[in-house]
Amino acid sequence: MNITLLHSKIQEKSTIKITGSKSESNRLLLLQALFPEFTLENVSNSDDSNLMTNALASKAEVVDIHHAGTAMRFLTAYFSVQEGRTTVLTGSKRMKERPIKILVDALRTLGANISYEANEGFPPIKIIGKKLEQHQVALKANVSSQYISALLLIASKLEKGIVLTLEGDITSVPYINMTLSLLNEIGVKTSFKNNVITVFPTTTQVKAKPLTVESDWSSASYYFSIAALSPVGTEITLSAYKENSLQGDSCLVDIYKHFGVTTSFQNNSITLKKEAKTLTPLVQDLKHAPDIAQTIAVSCFTLGIPCDLTGLHTLKIKETDRLVALKTEIEKLGGEVEITDKSLHLKASTSIKPMVPIATYNDHRMAMAFAPIALKQSVIIEDAGVVSKSYPTFWEDLKTLGFQITE
Numbered sequence: 001m002n003i004t005l006l007h008s009k010i011q012e013k014s015t016i017k018i019t020g021s022k023s024e025s026n027r028l029l030l031l032q033a034l035f036p037e038f039t040l041e042n043v044s045n046s047d048d049s050n051l052m053t054n055a056l057a058s059k060a061e062v063v064d065i066h067h068a069g070t071a072m073r074f075l076t077a078y079f080s081v082q083e084g085r086t087t088v089l090t091g092s093k094r095m096k097e098r099p100i101k102i103l104v105d106a107l108r109t110l111g112a113n114i115s116y117e118a119n120e121g122f123p124p125i126k127i128i129g130k131k132l133e134q135h136q137v138a139l140k141a142n143v144s145s146q147y148i149s150a151l152l153l154i155a156s157k158l159e160k161g162i163v164l165t166l167e168g169d170i171t172s173v174p175y176i177n178m179t180l181s182l183l184n185e186i187g188v189k190t191s192f193k194n195n196v197i198t199v200f201p202t203t204t205q206v207k208a209k210p211l212t213v214e215s216d217w218s219s220a221s222y223y224f225s226i227a228a229l230s231p232v233g234t235e236i237t238l239s240a241y242k243e244n245s246l247q248g249d250s251c252l253v254d255i256y257k258h259f260g261v262t263t264s265f266q267n268n269s270i271t272l273k274k275e276a277k278t279l280t281p282l283v284q285d286l287k288h289a290p291d292i293a294q295t296i297a298v299s300c301f302t303l304g305i306p307c308d309l310t311g312l313h314t315l316k317i318k319e320t321d322r323l324v325a326l327k328t329e330i331e332k333l334g335g336e337v338e339i340t341d342k343s344l345h346l347k348a349s350t351s352i353k354p355m356v357p358i359a360t361y362n363d364h365r366m367a368m369a370f371a372p373i374a375l376k377q378s379v380i381i382e383d384a385g386v387v388s389k390s391y392p393t394f395w396e397d398l399k400t401l402g403f404q405i406t407e
Contacts, residue, residue: 002357003384003395003407005374010230010402015237018220020213021247022390023175025049026070027182028211029056030078030153037208038186042240044216046390062088067362067389069098069318070146072123076103077150080112081157082129088117090124094320094362100125102139103147110134110151110158135160138167141195144314145172148197149179155199156188166195171314174248174288181246185211215240217249219391220270221295222368224252226401227272228259228299229375236401239269248289255292258282259299279305281348287311294369297326297344301335302373306348313342320361329370332356333379352377364389374403 025044032040033056043049048068055063055075063079065071072091079087090096101121104114113128135158139148148164155162170176176197180190187207189200215238223236241250243265253263253270260277263270282300286293286309293312300307315322323344327337333356336347352373357380360366364387371394373379387394399405 001385001407002380002382003405004355004380005371005378005398006404006406007376007378008374008403010226010234010375012233013235013237014401015239016223016397016400017239018215019046019391019393020044020049021216022046022048022070022218023178023216023247024182024213026052026074027149027153027179028213029053030074031182031186033078034154034157035186035202035206037206039210040213041210042213042215044213044390045392047388047392048390061086062090065089065091065095067092067095069095072098072100073103073144073146073150074153076100076114076125076127077107077154079127079129080107080110080114081132081154083131085129087127087129088124089127090117092362096123098122102143103150106137106139106147106151107132109137110162132158136163136165138165141166141168141170142313143171145175148176152176152179152183152190152197152199156183156202159201161201162197162199164197164199166197168195170195171287171311172248172290174246174251178246178248212240214242214245214247216390217241217245217247217252218291218365219368219394221249221252221292222372222394223272224256224259224261225295225299225369225372226375227261227274228256229302229372230274232260232274232276234274235271237269237271241265241268241270249292251289252292255282255284255296256299259303279303281305282307282309284309285311290314291365293344294322294326294365297330297337297346298369298373300346301330301333301349302352302376304349307346308343309345310343312344316341318363318365320363320366322363322365325359325361325363325366329358329366332358333373354378355380357382360384360386362386364391368394371398371403
């Protein structure tokens with residue numbers, strides 16, 4: 001399904017309710033499978049979280065997680081400790097091109113029985129669940145935080161827990177801290193000192209209580225972009241958010257001040273307000289929040305200001321190579337972009353070509369990041385249904401703001 005977003009003007013005040021964080025939901029769903037004592041509220045309605053739920057409930061030998069990268073990493077660890085169970089974990093064509101070797105090697109160090117069904121280092125993989133006897137493992141610190149979190153999530157079920165040493169400069173500290181905080185919340189003891197993370201084994205039952213998943217800050221990023229591109233005085237209220245969020249993408253609050261967007265917290269909601277601001281070039285290191293790079297790059301392009309975004313090396317192994325995709329699509333619109341394997345450099349632009357079809361590359365974030373352009377110029381989004389991966393109601397929610405959207 002391709003859609004056209006006509007040049008739109010949104011309402012001065014709007015309110016949107018955003019579903020639970022995909023990152024928090026997927027961690028808590030796995031923990032709930034290991035510790036069934038607690039219940040979950042406000043779980044993400046994303047494709048990824050639905051796939052995670054179904055995979056954890058499945059008794060089949062072959063488990064297909066389609067495009068869900070987080071599920072692939074977390075379930076690789078989960079099925080490794082399911083004693084006596086054999087599972088073949090597979091996914092989409094793109095998933096079979098996304099590396100899993102770093103995690104598999106780490107799990108094998110702990111004693112896991114994992115083999116490759118096709119290409120060495122890539123899914124599909126065959127996992128024979130067993131008791132993991134070892135507890136010490138090391139990883140390069142700049143790898144995807146999902147590899148690290150996958151190990152931490154199963155760690156308390158290992159006889160001796162886990163001692164994980166990270167070698168070098170750590171990339172996604174907020175996502176690691178999120179995992180550790182959620183473990184602490186259900187009663188698992190952890191420690192993170194210097195570059196060594198320890199998760200202690202849990203011998204007692206965890207606390208039986210309901211846990212509420214905070215709404216997704218990555219999904220909020222598109223509304224920060226919309227606010228930045230709107231007239232002064234525009235207000236958008238989003239729920240449900242915490243001022244002391246575990247999610248790394250909550251750094252949006254500080255980053256979007258650069259574009260004149262202020263954020264106020266009240267009653268578990270945030271209100272974004274556009275205020276007058278002289279726009280200057282943006283220089284930002286996103287190594288702790290790479291998922292919002294696309295939104296920020298498009299905001300800068302649409303506002304006509306240059307940006308230098310660094311810390312983006314993990315974007316090359318996402319649903320698509322997001323750096324190449326950003327360069328390709330922004331240049332179709334008339335922008336000028338240079339990329340390296342870990343940075344993006346956008347030159348100031350003076351105009352936006354109308355009715356350009358934006359390719360989405362099976363990547364939900366490409367579709368949503370480019371949508372706010374409609375506040376300045378009509379744009380076509382190809383394969384718009386891809387948003388269901390993380391935010392199924394995105395297009396309906398944009399219509400409630402006042403976006404004019406036609407199929």
